[in-house]
Amino acid sequence: MSAMVAEIHVDKKNSLSDEKVKISVTGLNPFQKVTLHSYATIDNGSCFDCVVIYQADGNGRIDVSSSEACGGFYSGVEEMGLFWGMKQSLHNERKHARFSKLDITTPLVVKLNVYEELIFTLEELDSRRKNLKKLASTHIKRWFMAAGTKRITLTVEKHGIHGTLFIPPGQGPFPAVVTLFGGVPGTMEYKAAILSSHGFVTFALAYYGSPGLQTSLDLTENGLDLSYFDKVFDFLSSLPSVDSSRGFGLICISFSTFICLAAAAWLSRISCVVWINGFLHTTMLDLVYKEKKICSFPLNLLRYSDINIGEDNIWKGRDLYTVFHDPFDPNAKASLSGFYRRKDVSYLFISGLSDENVPSELMANQAEKLFKLAGHPSYKILRYPGAGHLIEPPYTPHIAVTAQKGQTVKMDWGGKTLPHCRAQEHSWIEQIKFLKENLLNQLFQGHKL
DSSP, X not given: OOOOOOEEEESOSEEETTSOOOEEEESOOTTOEEEEEEEEEOTTSOEEEEEEEEEOOTTSOEETTTSOEEEESOEEOOTTHHHHTOEEOTTOSSTTOOOOOOOTXXXXXXXXXXXXXXXXXXXXXXXXXXXXOEEEEEEEEEESSOTTOEEEEEOHHHHSSEEEEEEOSSSOOBOEEEEOOSSSSSOOOHHHHHHHTTTOEEEEEEOSSSTTSOOHHHHHHHOEETHHHHHHHHHHHTOTTBOOTTOEEEEEEETTHHHHHHHHHHOTTEEEEEEEEEOSBOBSSOEEETTEEEXXXXXXXXXXXXXXXXXXXXXXXXXXXXXXXXTTOTTTGGGBOSGGGOTTSXXXXXXXXXXXXXXHHHHHHHHHHHHHHHTOSSEEEEEETXXXXXXXXXXXXXOOEEEOTTOSSEEEOBXXXXXXXXXXXXXXXXXXXXXXXXXXXXXXXXXXX
């Protein structure tokens, strides 16, 4: 009788990055314990690993979607744990790298191995990697663009705006959503790319730090003119693939949040905003639109002396900001836009309650008070205990400390792995639902996006 041969089975070897996949292992000995090892290398060469111990059933089978992990990086039944459970490899040259897919035209390749030996930690994996007995291996390609998606780069020189446009396959026209990131110059495309697979024309917008746009210094000295958003909406409205009948949606996080709230207060074509872990008051720069202006939160109230950067060079950004429990405090009132008075704009606020970068919980609580004060008919606040600052699309590994590009300090984003990753999965579903409810034309409500 021939010996059993271990084999890894994956129901979708090619999948979109926000899709679940089913992983199983067969051909093991009854009740055998093994290590499952997942790992991936992102575009800058940094590698991320996850090792988990599983025990086969009486038939020599492990089903990751129903079997309990009994050691390693997580425990219990975690269908997608081999993806979100990855941590930065010890042998990375660049320490504290953020897990971000920068080139979304290529897939994230996740490799899977099964080892006979039991490996519980990164240190064990690193020291024993070359001598491990591999029982089975395979790989999974995680895509950020659905097949048939059009990706178009826009520049200030040619279009007056900078960013990347994604047009989904299928018969349009489609509702349009603009995504903005925080304090990172330029933009990142992965959120807009994967969102487009749900039936939206999406635009990953840069608002500074790209060719033809303001530098960081110019932005803080001279402010940002929100008529830039008018150019974005004009361009999107000109596309046959865009249905602009119900306006446009914005998704913002961190530093871009107060910019988008001010835009929602003043620009009539914005119909809904997703706010993730950020600010209400204008901070570190002035905002102007036609004859209107909002001045920055007073810079002399930023508490630079309270920031404690230890020997490990890790900075908790929330220590910088003076906390006002009243949004109409005389020191802060002038920097608050009237977003909450725009009753024809719907808002979804997403707050990680363990955010160490900005006081997101306080900001979400203040927003709720403002909405109630104004009698706003369409807002929702999602609060996630244990979640940190960087709430990404689902199954993204939680990397609590990263080194920002161009900075010598490392940022502590906060959060605990399991609740943070739970928040990513739940909030992504809520974002898509929110955008569809507020942007999808009633005539197309039966159309599957």
